[in-house]
Amino acid sequence: MKKSALFIIVVVAMIGFAGTADAQNTVRVEPYAAMNGTNFGLVLDAVLGQTNNAFVEDQTPDHEGTYRASFWIDPNAVGINSWSRFAAFSVRDSSNVEVVRFQLQRAFHPLQFRIRLGCLNNAGVWKWALEDGTGQKALPIGDTPTFVTIEMVFLDGNEGYCHMEAAGRDHWNGGYQAGAYDVHTVRLGGAKGISGDVSGEVFFDEFESYRTLATP
């Protein structure tokens, strides 16, 4: 083989390799991620083999003891292995401790997307929001735009409270000690724990947050 042809092949291979190595999980705004009548939405673009977090962060909360957030999420057929999940919404307190995690996961028997909500108590134990009657912590959602509302109360005196509502279902947990924490920053997107098996795009839109519960 001529040296010039070999050189070109090597260069092309190096460019190809460099392109793959540089591709990371990212977030961006696109019109096709819009939901509920808006014109644009947030895309989490997860790349196979990449584990970096990619998110938008709000630092408006100021030691909030009560916090409510709602947003639209569309799994958009994102690839996730059945044993993995990642936090699509995450709350940190003023000590940068993760105190709430909203996770997206995918089950294969039956094939469905699921979400679950965990809130940390004073002892550092995750209290998962559960469905009344079944005790299930995984809430099934369709592979379609889904409106989610998440509420949390950080109080002692067994008044800690964690609640998630989506797809016509309610999951909650309450009556625990959580006064050690508060809400300081929140993240939306690939907030935490993206394993290398996640690939594809997840959409988010219409994020709102409040200092009060929907129903006191």
Add this chain to the structure above:
Amino acid sequence: MRPLSFHSPHLFDNKPFRIIGLGLLLAFFASAGWAQTSTLGPAIDVEILNPADGSNSFCVAPGETLTARLFIRPGTSTTSCTPSCGTVVDGGSAHIATAVVDITFDNQKLTLVGSTNNSGTAAVDGLVQDNSSQGRIGWAMGGDWTPDADTSGALATPCTMQLLDSTDWVLETEFNVHPTASGITSLHLRRKTDTDPFSLSFADICSEDAFTEANGGIDEINDGAVLVSSSCNALLFFDGFETQTGERWSSSTGF
């Protein structure tokens, strides 16, 4: 403040309004030659402002009223020229003579109920184009009329016309929020880069070209972000990504 409206079927064609606006002026005062100087400077900014707090954000409950203002900050470039009417006049982005702006809104959530020019500035002669059935309201400035904003009246010469040369709001609009509305929407300043493009532009008396986003004559364009919610008093933060960026958020990683 009295509401104003004017119907001009050609006002919001895709042709730069500067051609129409300056054409009106030149038709009355044909020029035999113009002397000018120029200096470069920062460009024109245009925003949708919440008069309650000066931000670009609005939170309003279903069934209530939303008041928004179109805000223009002229640039700092100055020049001068002498039109045929004989007086040296100011030009440059600091002295705006004509403007063409179009604002879109979701008329499934908002109903336009009124609009008013800022009578304290040259904007008093703004011409409002009510296309609310299409979810649009247009505003143009193309002359100093007597009576104000009455194109059947007398048109001031380029030598005597008022110019927009101070930072201020030019148009105030009032919307009723539908009682069943909810969620996030926007008051969007249409621009050339939109899927349905619009020639957002300004012009002075002296310059050959209009001030546009493409030529750097318009710098900052900020839409109004609107949240319809019954919990505005407890609101912390919202974003529907209508800015096409993550800029409303405090920070981002991987953007």
